[in-house]
């Protein structure tokens with residue numbers, strides 16, 4: 346059966362100053378299908394869908410929806426036309442209830458004699474939430490009492506309340522647990538069965554292959570190809586995404602190298618102020634990659650912060666072995682040659698309103714400076730070296746960091762510390778949210794640092810990465826050590842999961 350075209354973009358382009366986010370893209374969405382959209386960070390996925398939804402205008406090109414010219418100038422207009430979008434960022438409003446979030450701007454519906462009937466509004470909200478099968482939330486509850494996932498689900502309910510004919514889901518599933526994902530999958534499949542359409546953006550190849558009917562690949566703002574179900578294969582997709590064969594050597598490949606006996610950093614019986622770590626001890630050896638893993642509340646992120654002097658320690662101590670000094674603050678850690686890549690890259694690691702150059706330079710002044718002088722040429726070379734090593738995608742190193750895509754922001758954080766040439770580097774989820782090409786580059790850099798004799802703590806939520814990169818692996822559970830594994834070809838995810846839960 347011929348599928349009916351619902352949305353079409355013709356030669357759609359979007360420029361942000363010198364950045365070409367979309368380059369004459371022709372993109373089609375059919376009824377009765379879930380259309381997947383994939384591409385490396387910064388390839389233009391959010392840009393094309395947000396233009397369709399009316400969040401921002403295109404620079405040039407045309408769009409058609411249900412056969413009509415489509416040029417929404419606000420999201421409200423986009424929604425009226427029939428396009429709903431679940432955005433990548435948090436979309437609920439603080440300080441009001443779940444029901445008020447769902448009916449924001451439509452309170453008039455519940456007015457009786459000039460007063461808004463909360464009872465009616467809550468009852469209607471219940472129906473809207475039931476419709477997406479999100480049962481265990483109270484419509485009257487303050488939105489701020491909900492966790493991230495539940496807030497996301499409220500947002501989805503709100504979008505679905507607009508009864509869209511085309512639904513855009515922009516990297517929503519990453520933030521959700523399996524239960525939350527099932528709710529979204531269910532909505533998407535029902536949309537398809539009702540002969541409506543879904544555009545589904547995700548980084549999870551397995552998920553895309555399972556859910557989507559077709560998959561469109563973007564690269565550098567260009568549409569590369571659209572694959573049918575029978576053409577979807579992880580290797581093929583990756584190749585289209587990065588535009589070259591992915592090397593087999595994704596992680597390091599050596600086994601059986603002996604770890605040095607020399608200890609460079611140790612934590613002795615530390616108990617943190619948050620109580621996340623209790624009487625915890627560990628040692629980091631020279632030239633090793635020490636992996637740290639566990640479930641979300643195991644204390645691994647607090648450990649990273651504690652090693653860098655960022656976490657309040659009630660008892661015990663963290664010691665820099667070479668000097669015998671106690672590490673008591675980030676400044677102290679810096680002076681001892683430590684680097685730290687934080688998990689919360691926006692809030693902790695970057696100055697968003699400063700340029701890429703200034704952010705990368707911030708950690709490296711002492712490396713670039715010649716005596717009291719900082720030569721502009723040296724500064725530029727230093728920053729450009731990091732930019733190229735990590736292929737940070739930007740129009741200029743003078744561009745503000747805030748406008749970079751998530752993965753490119755992470756590269757800047759990484760470049761900041763790697764460039765500094767630290768002896769001890771603490772990485773908290775360094776590859777979170779970055780795409781495979783960049784991941785491979787980061788793994789290479791981490792391994793290069795190891796070979797240079799640097800010591801690296803790599804905290805991660807990805808078991809394959811921990812297994813692939815670590816010389817030694819510590820698994821935490823409820824703030825204590827649950828297991829220790831040495832690097833081995835035989836080490837499997839199952840071995841680790843067994844001690845983790």
Ligand SMILES: Nc1ncnc2c1ncn2[C@@H]1O[C@H](COP(=O)(O)OP(=O)(O)O)[C@@H](O)[C@H]1O
Nearest residue numbers: 361364366386387388389390391392748749750
């Ligand atoms: N508001 C903006 N200002 C400047 N550049 C932007 C803006 N929004 C996106 N970009 C740039 O456009 C490109 C595409 O971004 P985006 O569509 O968010 O990528 P994706 O969603 O595929 O990760 C990136 O290089 C990004 O830095």
Ligand SMILES: [Mg+2]
Nearest residue numbers: 390391392433
């Ligand atoms: Mg995006």
